[in-house]
Amino acid sequence: MCFLCDVKHSAWHSRRGFLQAAAGATALAVSTPLLAQVDVGKSSGLRNLVPAEELESASTQEYAKLLAEAKAQGALAPPGHPQLQRLHAISKRLIPQAAQWNDRAKQWRWEVNLIGSKQINAFCMPGGKIAFYTGILEQLKLTDDEVAMIMGHEMAHALREHARARIAKSQGTGTLLSLGAQLLGLGQLGDLAANVGTELLTLRFSREDESDADLVGLELAARGGYNPQAAVSLWQKMAQAGGGAGGPNFLSTHPSGPQRIQELQANVPRVQGLYERARR
Numbered sequence: 001m002c003f004l005c006d007v008k009h010s011a012w013h014s015r016r017g018f019l020q021a022a023a024g025a026t027a028l029a030v031s032t033p034l035l036a037q038v039d040v041g042k043s044s045g046l047r048n049l050v051p052a053e054e055l056e057s058a059s060t061q062e063y064a065k066l067l068a069e070a071k072a073q074g075a076l077a078p079p080g081h082p083q084l085q086r087l088h089a090i091s092k093r094l095i096p097q098a099a100q101w102n103d104r105a106k107q108w109r110w111e112v113n114l115i116g117s118k119q120i121n122a123f124c125m126p127g128g129k130i131a132f133y134t135g136i137l138e139q140l141k142l143t144d145d146e147v148a149m150i151m152g153h154e155m156a157h158a159l160r161e162h163a164r165a166r167i168a169k170s171q172g173t174g175t176l177l178s179l180g181a182q183l184l185g186l187g188q189l190g191d192l193a194a195n196v197g198t199e200l201l202t203l204r205f206s207r208e209d210e211s212d213a214d215l216v217g218l219e220l221a222a223r224g225g226y227n228p229q230a231a232v233s234l235w236q237k238m239a240q241a242g243g244g245a246g247g248p249n250f251l252s253t254h255p256s257g258p259q260r261i262q263e264l265q266a267n268v269p270r271v272q273g274l275y276e277r278a279r280r
Contacts (some may be wrong), residue, residue, distance in 0.1 A: 019260030056127035145230030
C-alpha cells in the first residue's frame with residue numbers, strides 16, 4: 001500500500017520543503033548514460049524522498065548481519081573458495097562499468113560474498129553489497145556468462161536505485177521525515193534503520209523495475225566482455241527451474257516468462273558491439 005498517496009494535500013505541502021531539502025543534500029542525478037545502448041530512461045523521481053546515504057548505511061548494517069549469521073553457521077565461503085574466486089573475477093569486470101549508470105557507485109565499498117544454501121538466489125543491496133547463494137550456481141549449472149547476467153541484473157537494481165523508490169512508495173511520510181531528520185543531524189534512526197535494512201532483503205520490485213534491471217544488467221555484462229546471448233539462456237534455465245514444486249526463491253521476486261525472454265532477445269543486438277569490443 002502506498003501511504004504517500006493517503007497524505008492530505010495540505011500536510012504534504014507543509015512537509016514538502018523539508019523533504020526536498022533532505023533529499024537534495026544527497027541525491028545525485030541518475031540518468032541514462034550518454035553512450036548507453038539500451039533504452040531505459042531516467043530513474044524514478046520518488047527515490048529522492050529517501051536519502052541515499054541513510055539507505056546505504058542501513059544496507060551495510062543488514063549485509064554485515066547476514067554475513068555474521070552465515071559465518072556462525074559455517075555457511076560463509078572463505079576467501080580461497082573456488083566459486084567465490086569465480087564471482088570476484090566476474091565482479092572485477094562488471095564493477096568498473098557501474099559509475100556511468102550512477103556516479104555514487106564510485107564511492108561504494110563493493111563487496112561480493114558467497115553463502116552456502118540450496119536456495120536459488122542472489123542480490124545486490126544499495127551501496128554495492130552483493131551475495132550469491134551456492135544453490136543458484138550449482139543447481140542451474142551456470143556458465144560465467146550467465147553468472148555475469150545475474151550479477152549485472154542485481155547491480156542494476158542498486159545502480160538504478162529501485163530500492164529507494166520502492167521504500168518511498170511503501171513507507172509512511174513519518175518514516176521519510178525521520179530519515180531526513182537523521183540526515184540533518186536532528187535525531188537517531190534506531191529501530192527505523194533496522195526495519196528499513198530488513199526490508200531491503202524482502203523488497204519485491206515492479207515489472208518495470210525488473211525490465212529496467214534486465215536491460216541495464218545486459219549492458220553492464222556486455223561491456224565487461226560477457227556474451228549477451230547468455231541473458232536468454234539464463235532465463236530459459238530459470239523458466240525450467242520454476243516448473244518444480246515451489247520453484248526457486250529467485251523467481252518469487254524475479255518472475256520468468258516469454259515476454260521477459262523476448263525483450264532480452266530484442267536487446268541483445270544493441271549490446272553485441274559492446275561485447276565484441278570488450279573481447280578485443
